[in-house]
Amino acid sequence: MALNIKENIPLAPLTTFEIGGSAKYLVSVRSESDIREAIQWAKEKKIPYAILAGGSNVLVPDQGLDALVIRLRGDLYGFSGDIVDAWAGTNLLAAIKSMGKQGYGGWEKLAGIPGTIGGAVRGNAGAFGPEIKDFVVRVRALNAETGELRDFTNSECDFSYRHSFFKDHPEWIITRVILQLEKVESAESTKLAEATIAEREKRHLQNVRAAGSFFMNPKAPPEIVAMFEKEKKVKSREGRVPAGWLIEKAGMKGATVGGAIASLQHPNYIVNQGNATAVDVKALADKVQKAVNSQFGVALYEEAAIL
Numbered sequence: 447m448a449l450n451i452k453e454n455i456p457l458a459p460l461t462t463f464e465i466g467g468s469a470k471y472l473v474s475v476r477s478e479s480d481i482r483e484a485i486q487w488a489k490e491k492k493i494p495y496a497i498l499a500g501g502s503n504v505l506v507p508d509q510g511l512d513a514l515v516i517r518l519r520g521d522l523y524g525f526s527g528d529i530v531d532a533w534a535g536t537n538l539l540a541a542i543k544s545m546g547k548q549g550y551g552g553w554e555k556l557a558g559i560p561g562t563i564g565g566a567v568r569g570n571a572g573a574f575g576p577e578i579k580d581f582v583v584r585v586r587a588l589n590a591e592t593g594e595l596r597d598f599t600n601s602e603c604d605f606s607y608r609h610s611f612f613k614d615h616p617e618w619i620i621t622r623v624i625l626q627l628e629k630v631e632s633a634e635s636t637k638l639a640e641a642t643i644a645e646r647e648k649r650h651l652q653n654v655r656a657a658g659s660f661f662m663n664p665k666a667p668p669e670i671v672a673m674f675e676k677e678k679k680v681k682s683r684e685g686r687v688p689a690g691w692l693i694e695k696a697g698m699k700g701a702t703v704g705g706a707i708a709s710l711q712h713p714n715y716i717v718n719q720g721n722a723t724a725v726d727v728k729a730l731a732d733k734v735q736k737a738v739n740s741q742f743g744v745a746l747y748e749e750a751a752i753l
């Protein structure tokens with residue numbers, strides 16, 4: 447199929463941050479062959495390409511991208527019993543809801559994480575305990591450099607906290623995700639997914655101009671972990687402490703640069719108050735990193751991808 451490549455397309459509306467300039471070229475893709483064709487087109491034009499999916503974990507530069515932006519679109523999946531075979535561009539929530547109606551679930555705590563199944567696999571998205579890795583059987587990915595199509599087992603995906611093999615190897619584009627769910631009561635699954643979304647809304651985790659948590663929860667020295675555990679009366683996981691807790695303790699909750707703010711509800715959400723630029727967001731992130739580092743000696747690393 448001939449691809450419909452568009453020129454000078456504003457990217458801000460395609461991201462939850464609602465920040466950034468235009469793509470020199472943009473193409474929507476719905477299959478592996480579309481992706482192959484798009485990459486070939488970029489190679490012939492000698493321009494770089496960038497992968498965009500749900501746009502919920504990216505910051506687009508203000509000057510835009512002098513590149514071909516390849517946007518994965520379409521809720522395309524099939525299932526056989528408890529096994530789901532989903533196109534990477536499938537919206538995660540749409541899949542959770544639809545599989546729940548068919549009587550398959552177990553992953554309802556992921557309901558409300560914006561974006562696609564492919565994006566979730568790349569960053570091993572998780573919420574309230576479960577992570578997408580808990581449901582992944584296999585991932586199919588296309589190597590943009592060699593054209594190889596390969597199936598990765600769950601262990602080959604090298605999942606860990608907000609990490610997968612694909613994060614370190616951007617030449618591999620995730621095209622399909624095979625998941626295994628459990629048999630559940632349909633009504634119960636719907637109720638659980640709705641309760642999860644309600645909880646997220648109550649905690650102000652939803653519907654904000656942000657990219658979710660801007661920084662990953664860092665590993666911290668034992669004395670900082672002990673301080674966190676004593677104060678919050680919860681056990682640290684893997685020696686990590688919440689970045690939001692550190693940001694608040696470093697006095698950066700509510701800090702602003704231009705139109706960007708370290709959220710008052712969730713200091714680890716950098717929020718676009720309406721007129722923030724990517725430069726504002728990066729300057730605020732830098733300020734927050736420096737404050738946390740100088741107060742606690744802990745480095746914060748971005749979770750959001752800067753395209």
Ligand SMILES: Cc1cc2nc3c(=O)[nH]c(=O)nc-3n(C[C@H](O)[C@H](O)[C@H](O)COP(=O)(O)OP(=O)(O)OC[C@H]3O[C@@H](n4cnc5c(N)ncnc54)[C@H](O)[C@@H]3O)c2cc1C
Binds near residue numbers: 572
């Ligand atoms: C309000 C809000 C709440 C959030 N809450 C959570 C949460 O609770 N837990 C959580 O883990 N995250 C959360 N996030 C972050 C975000 O939703 C997840 O990281 C999500 O999985 C990103 O998916 P996406 O499709 O939007 O990816 P995008 O933002 O489009 O892309 C993110 C990165 O992945 C790459 N990428 C995307 N698709 C592919 C692919 N198929 N192959 C290779 N690379 C790809 C892109 O190039 C980019 O580098 C939240 C975000 C927002 C805005």
